Structure formats: C-alpha cells, structure tokens
Amino acid sequence: MKLASLKQGRDGTLIIVSENLQNAVCIPQIAPTLQSALDNWASIEPELIRASVALEQGKLKGAFKLEDFSHLTAPLPRCFNWSDGSVYLNHMELVRRARGAEMPATFLEEPLMYQGGSDDFKGCRDPIDLNDDEWGIDFEAEVAVVLDDVPMGVTEAEAGQHIKLITIVNDVSLRNIIPGELSKGFGFYQGKPASAFAPVVVTPDALGDAWDGGKLIGPMVCEINGQEFGRPDAGIDMNFEFPRLIAHAARTRRLCAGTVIGSGTVSNRNRSVGSSCIAEARMIEIIEEGQPRTPFLKFNDRVRIAYQTHTGSMPFGDIEQCVVRAQ
Amino acid sequence: MKLASLKQGRDGTLIIVSENLQNAVCIPQIAPTLQSALDNWASIEPELIRASVALEQGKLKGAFKLEDFSHLTAPLPRCFNWSDGSVYLNHMELVRRARGAEMPATFLEEPLMYQGGSDDFKGCRDPIDLNDDEWGIDFEAEVAVVLDDVPMGVTEAEAGQHIKLITIVNDVSLRNIIPGELSKGFGFYQGKPASAFAPVVVTPDALGDAWDGGKLIGPMVCEINGQEFGRPDAGIDMNFEFPRLIAHAARTRRLCAGTVIGSGTVSNRNRSVGSSCIAEARMIEIIEEGQPRTPFLKFNDRVRIAYQTHTGSMPFGDIEQCVVRAQ
Numbered sequence: 001m002k003l004a005s006l007k008q009g010r011d012g013t014l015i016i017v018s019e020n021l022q023n024a025v026c027i028p029q030i031a032p033t034l035q036s037a038l039d040n041w042a043s044i045e046p047e048l049i050r051a052s053v054a055l056e057q058g059k060l061k062g063a064f065k066l067e068d069f070s071h072l073t074a075p076l077p078r079c080f081n082w083s084d085g086s087v088y089l090n091h092m093e094l095v096r097r098a099r100g101a102e103m104p105a106t107f108l109e110e111p112l113m114y115q116g117g118s119d120d121f122k123g124c125r126d127p128i129d130l131n132d133d134e135w136g137i138d139f140e141a142e143v144a145v146v147l148d149d150v151p152m153g154v155t156e157a158e159a160g161q162h163i164k165l166i167t168i169v170n171d172v173s174l175r176n177i178i179p180g181e182l183s184k185g186f187g188f189y190q191g192k193p194a195s196a197f198a199p200v201v202v203t204p205d206a207l208g209d210a211w212d213g214g215k216l217i218g219p220m221v222c223e224i225n226g227q228e229f230g231r232p233d234a235g236i237d238m239n240f241e242f243p244r245l246i247a248h249a250a251r252t253r254r255l256c257a258g259t260v261i262g263s264g265t266v267s268n269r270n271r272s273v274g275s276s277c278i279a280e281a282r283m284i285e286i287i288e289e290g291q292p293r294t295p296f297l298k299f300n301d302r303v304r305i306a307y308q309t310h311t312g313s314m315p316f317g318d319i320e321q322c323v324v325r326a327q
Numbered sequence: 328m329k330l331a332s333l334k335q336g337r338d339g340t341l342i343i344v345s346e347n348l349q350n351a352v353c354i355p356q357i358a359p360t361l362q363s364a365l366d367n368w369a370s371i372e373p374e375l376i377r378a379s380v381a382l383e384q385g386k387l388k389g390a391f392k393l394e395d396f397s398h399l400t401a402p403l404p405r406c407f408n409w410s411d412g413s414v415y416l417n418h419m420e421l422v423r424r425a426r427g428a429e430m431p432a433t434f435l436e437e438p439l440m441y442q443g444g445s446d447d448f449k450g451c452r453d454p455i456d457l458n459d460d461e462w463g464i465d466f467e468a469e470v471a472v473v474l475d476d477v478p479m480g481v482t483e484a485e486a487g488q489h490i491k492l493i494t495i496v497n498d499v500s501l502r503n504i505i506p507g508e509l510s511k512g513f514g515f516y517q518g519k520p521a522s523a524f525a526p527v528v529v530t531p532d533a534l535g536d537a538w539d540g541g542k543l544i545g546p547m548v549c550e551i552n553g554q555e556f557g558r559p560d561a562g563i564d565m566n567f568e569f570p571r572l573i574a575h576a577a578r579t580r581r582l583c584a585g586t587v588i589g590s591g592t593v594s595n596r597n598r599s600v601g602s603s604c605i606a607e608a609r610m611i612e613i614i615e616e617g618q619p620r621t622p623f624l625k626f627n628d629r630v631r632i633a634y635q636t637h638t639g640s641m642p643f644g645d646i647e648q649c650v651v652r653a654q
Contacts, residue, residue: 010366010583010584039337078407078583079407080405080406080407080445080446081444081445081446083444083516086513101512104510104511104512105510106507106511107511112511112512112513113513113516114442114513114514114516115441115442115443115444115514115515115516116442117408117442117580118407118408118445119407119408119581119582119583119585119586120580120581120582120583129479130479130579131479131480131579135579152456152457152458152653153458153653174579177579180433182512182513183431183432184431184433184434184439185428185431185439185509185514186413186439186440186441186509186514186515187441187442187512187513187514187515188513188514189410189441189442189576190575190578190579191579193579193580194580194581248517249516251517252457252458252462252501252504252517252518252520253444253447253520253521254446254447254521255446255447256337256405256446256447257337258446259446326479326480
C-alpha cells in the first residue's frame with residue numbers, strides 16, 4: 001500500500017496511491033490525514049488496505065489521475081518527532097574530516113542521532129527556498145521510516161514491528177552554517193532547514209525484497225541539474241539498522257505515532273558509486289586533488305533523488321527540488 | 328486568558344480556565360484542542376476571549392470546578408516544534424564547568440538553542456517515569472512561549488508579536504547521560520526525556536507587569552521533597568530575550584503555529600537565591616566545598632516548580648512531579 005498527502009490543510013489530505021503512482025483516491029471516511037491514520041493504525045490500516053486493493057482493481061469510486069506531484073505535500077507535512085541518525089560511517093568520516101572534527105569514541109558501539117525540526121516538511125516538488133545561497137546549500141539522500149507508538153525502553157528485537165511505512169528524504173543541510181553551530185555543542189539547528197519527502201510512503205510488505213526488515217536495499221540515484229551525481233546503495237555499509245535506531249531513540253522516552261526516523265546520508269565506501277550529498281564529494285576531491293571542485297547548490301540549481309530497486313522500479317517516486325530565493 | 332488541556336485524546340481537550348485556576352469550561356464549538364486553536368489563532372482568539380470573560384462572570388453554561396490538576400495534560404500534549412534556548416549564562420557557565428566543557432566562542436553574540444523532543448509532553452502532576460535513577464535525574468525550571476506561524480527570516484523587532492501564550496516548563500535532564508551524548512557532537516537526545524508543563528498557558532496581556540514583552544519577571548520557586556531549593560528570578564540575567572530566540576530559530580526556516588520556545592534553565596549570578604536545577608547547585612558545592620553534596624533525583628523524590636509574580640500570585644499554577652520507575 002502507498003499513501004500520500006494532497007496540499008489541503010495544515011496536515012494535508014490523505015490519499016491512497018496506486019502501485020504505479022498514477023491513480024489516487026481520497027478516503028475521508030477512513031482517515032482525513034496520515035497523522036490521524038497513524039494515531040489509530042491498528043484499526044485503520046486494514047480499512048486502508050481494503051481501499052487500496054479496490055483502487056488497484058479500478059473498483060473505487062472517486063479515484064482520480066495523479067498527474068502532477070506538485071499537488072502533493074510531504075506525506076506528513078508536519079510531524080511530532082523527526083529523529084535523524086547518521087549510520088553510514090563513510091559519510092560521517094568524510095564530513096567530519098571536511099570540518100576538522102574527530103569521529104566520536106563510541107561511533108562503532110552506538111548510533112549517532114539528532115532531533116530535527118519537524119514542523120515544516122516539504123513536498124517532493126517544493127522548492128528549497130532560502131534567503132541566501134552562500135550558506136553552502138547541500139542535499140542529503142536518506143531513507144526514513146514512520147512508526148506507530150513505541151514504548152520507552154523498546155528492545156532492538158521488538159523495535160522492527162513498529163515500522164509501518166518507509167520512504168526517502170532530502171535532508172537539506174547548510175554546510176557553511178553547520179561547523180559554527182556544532183562547535184557550540186548543542187547540535188544542528190539553523191544548519192538543517194526544512195526537509196523534503198518523496199511523493200509516497202509505502203508499507204514494508206509492498207516493497208518485497210527491497211526491504212529486508214532492517215534496511216532498504218538498492219541505490220539512491222542522485223542528480224544535480226540533470227547530471228548523475230551518485231548512486232550509493234542504501235543496503236550497503238549501513239552500520240546500524242532501523243530497529244537499532246528506534247531502540248536508541250526510545251531509550252529514555254516514548255515515541256509518538258507518526259515519529260519519523262532517518263538513516264542519515266546514504267554513503268558507500270566504494271567511491272565509484274559517487275555520493276548522495278555534495279559535502280562528501282568535496283572532501284574526496286580535497287583528498288584526491290588537494291582542493292574541492294564541486295560547488296554547493298546555488299539559486300536555480302535542481303537536485304533530484306530517486307531510490308531504485310535492483311529491478312529498476314522507483315516505489316517512492318522521486319524528489320526533485322529547485323533552489324530558489326525565499327519570497 | 329488562561330487555557331489548559333484535559334487528558335482526553337492524544338492532543339487533549341482544550342479548556343478555558345478562570346483567572347484563579349478554580350473553574351473551567353470545554354469549548355468544542357470554538358476549538359477542540361489547543362493546537363487547532365493555534366492553527367487559526369487570529370480568528371479563534373477573539374472567540375476564546377469572549378468565552379473567558381463569560382466564564383469569569385459565571386455566565387457560561389457547562390463550567391465545572393477544576394479540582395484536580397492531575398486531570399490535566401500539558402497544554403500541548405504533543406507539539407510540532409520544541410526549541411529550547413540556554414540564555415541564562417550563569418547556568419551555562421556552571422553546567423559547562425561541571426562537565427569540563429568550554430563556553431562557546433560566540434556565547435555573547437548569539438543564543439544557544441537545541442531542537443528538543445516534542446511528541447510526549449507531560450502534565451503538571453504526571454510522574455517523571457524512567458527506567459533507571461542512576462541516570463542523574465535533574466529538573467530544570469524554564470519559561471516557555473507558544474507561537475503562531477512565524478515566517479522564515481523574521482527580525483527580532485517583529486518576532487515578539489508572534490508570542491501568543493506563556494507558561495513554565497520542567498525540562499527534565501539526565502546529567503549522567505548528557506556528557507557522553509554531547510561529546511558525540513550532535514547535541515542532546517537521550518539526555519532529555521519528556522518535559523512537563525504548568526497547568527495553564529496564559530496570554531501576555533493577562534500577565535500584566537509580570538511580562539515585559541521579552542521576558543517574564545519574578546522568581547521561579549523550586550522545591551525538592553518540600554524543601555525550597557532556589558528562587559532565581561526569570562527577569563534577571565537573561566542574556567537574550569524571547570524575541571531574539573524566535574529570530575534565531577526562524578533564521579533558515581518557518582516555525583509552525585504551536586511552536587514552543589524555551590528559555591533554558593533560569594539562573595541568577597546572585598548565589599543567595601539558589602538554583603533551579605541540581606547540576607548548578609552541585610557545581611557551586613564543588614567550587615565552594617571541593618565536592619558535590621546534593622544528590623540527583625531518585626525514585627520517590629518529588630520536585631515542585633512555581634513561578635511567582637512579585638505580588639505572590641502564581642498565574643500558571645505549579646508543576647509537581649514525583650520520580651517513579653517506569654511500568
């Protein structure tokens with residue numbers, strides 16, 4: 001089953017989307033918003049699945065063509081908890097080297113995670129609108145999972161059952177703001193503006209072999225201005241998988257239904273696959289050529305992120321954003 | 328006007344509360360939840376004010392006695408953005424000294440702020456329930472403001488108008504977890520379990536002289552197990568006021584209606600007033616006596632926080648929590 005949200009209301013209007021992303025239907029009689037569905041997932045999910053089957057069979061009244069993804073907001077346009085990990089160690093090593101920071105002593109023993117801003121998530125075609133393109137605007141291609149209620153102290157073994165939906169994210173980052181911010185010791189804030197989400201969130205079962213219960217398998221194909229930039233595989237070099245991230249997040253608190261957990265930037269040690277953020281590519285250039293060559297994003301640049309299964313399908317659709325000066 | 332939320336539904340049921348905190352009324356015809364009111368504050372606030380006046384005059388049908396604050400959840404039991412500053416520099420200096428950390432180079436030029444977990448806020452009588460009381464359980468008495476929608480790039484001069492409601496918070500902190508967490512460079516996560524809020528949020532005008540447009544004036548009276556622990560004045564030694572904190576938060580992103588901005592632990596340079604967290608008191612003991620004497624909170628300890636105006640009234644009511652082992 002695939003779900004998305006139309007740009008109607010602060011929390012969007014929930015729609016069920018067909019497997020091929022071409023047809024959709026509103027289901028206000030089941031759940032008006034994705035958050036409301038997640039708040040009662042155990043009872044709502046079976047109803048959504050029945051409607052999803054009917055949609056695929058062309059038997060659902062009110063179905064419409066989903067012709068323009070710009071009508072979509074993020075599946076959760078705002079959520080109560082966006083906790084983003086950093087579990088591809090190759091990314092951590094490269095970006096920390098870039099800003100002259102050490103790897104934390106415990107990086108092999110426990111995941112790194114920060115609390116992100118979750119009150120203004122963007123749709124897959126929304127611009128990256130900022131006031132200044134000297135801030136070192138970068139993209140980060142990530143995998144994210146959406147949870148139901150998670151009890152405090154959940155174990156890694158129990159955590160996987162709370163993963164209800166999966167998608168991909170562009171975790172926009174401002175590289176020229178982050179070093180000063182992190183040096184203050186309280187983590188990211190201004191350096192992480194609004195993240196953007198793929199058109200749809202997908203149930204684990206609908207992903208087949210592409211989801212192994214702990215991670216997504218297959219490349220995150222990234223393009224800048226139509227040129228391929230990288231295609232690191234989300235299933236390779238992931239040091240901690242999602243159930244471990246959830247257990248880490250829930251160690252001292254409950255996680256509310258609709259919590260979104262991110263993987264951090266997908267990154268492979270095999271440099272031939274390229275990168276899914278610019279900061280990494282620049283660090284590799286410094287290592288190999290003595291100085292960075294690839295610029296960060298400027299106004300009018302376009303970035304595209306699409307996860308592909310090994311058979312070439314794109315179950316989440318793609319994120320394609322243009323950097324623009326904020327109005 | 329004073330507002331609170333009953334423990335009914337994930338977002339609570341909005342009630343208007345009388346000035347003396349003794350009477351209340353549900354107003355589902357105006358707004359079922361505080362978040363829904365904040366989502367349309369400009370049109371909803373006048374209706375709420377009319378109902379509030381009628382409640383004070385005893386003219387409102389359905390009013391009831393608010394006898395037991397344990398029926399209240401946090402005014403926003405979950406919100407989309409909890410951004411907590413640290414603007415009482417005396418607190419920063421003492422707790423950083425306690426954990427052997429330097430003051431950030433820019434601490435006089437820009438506020439420190441972190442993104443906090445906002446999906447599980449506690450009511451004023453809810454327990455601090457945790458799995459382990461060896462984590463260094465501490466309280467922090469803070470002031471917090473609730474905002475309507477704030478545009479990206481808002482100036483400090485414009486920011487104050489977005490402050491719609493004011494309250495106090497117990498920002499529970501786990502002192503034995505924080506140092507290891509901060510050393511990883513991504514800020515607080517496990518070290519900040521669920522925060523608890525005062526019974527009510529109050530409009531700025533209803534605070535009279537106690538609110539000067541940028542800060543609250545008067546002591547945060549803190550008690551542990553019935554013994555006074557400190558009464559630092561929220562209006563003294565606040566290095567950056569709320570409009571500056573809001574401008575800082577909105578520099579690179581919009582803030583959604585219902586965003587809660589915290590001041591960080593209230594702390595005065597005058598040591599005779601005591602502290603509004605245990606970590607500070609312990610650091611002062613180390614400085615003055617060579618070692619800390621005051622223990623962190625253990626299971627069955629009680630902490631109470633009440634802001635008082637200089638005339639002795641408590642416009643927000645008090646927070647009183649017992650530390651218990653999580654079920």
